[in-house]
Amino acid sequence: MAEQQVLALGRTAWLAETVGYTQVRIQAATARRDTSPPTGTGPGPGPGPREPVRAVVRLVWAGADPAGTFLDGRTATVRFTQNGDGSWNRTT
Numbered sequence: 001m002a003e004q005q006v007l008a009l010g011r012t013a014w015l016a017e018t019v020g021y022t023q024v025r026i027q028a029a030t031a032r033r034d035t036s037p038p039t040g041t042g043p044g045p046g047p048g049p050r051e052p053v054r055a056v057v058r059l060v061w062a063g064a065d066p067a068g069t070f071l072d073g074r075t076a077t078v079r080f081t082q083n084g085d086g087s088w089n090r091t092t
Contacts, residue, residue: 031057
């Protein structure tokens with residue numbers, strides 16, 4: 001997994017999500033391979049030979065919501081799935 005690439009994608013995706021907020025800043029972020037079972041499946045060891053690589057970006061961020069309430073230490077999770085060409089798509 002290209003950790004830096006997925007990390008940058010996660011930051012960009014989250015900043016787009018918070019467009020209605022002001023004073024937004026990302027305080028911390030990590031990107032890791034997502035080994036949790038895909039939605040709708042039972043427990044398993046992670047991606048099999050035909051399953052795409054999945055990644056999860058976890059963020060801690062701060063910002064003022066549309067009402068003006070500023071909070072820091074907010075958390076967010078952004079998930080991605082890798083395409084066959086090596087690019088990444090955001091998933092839910």
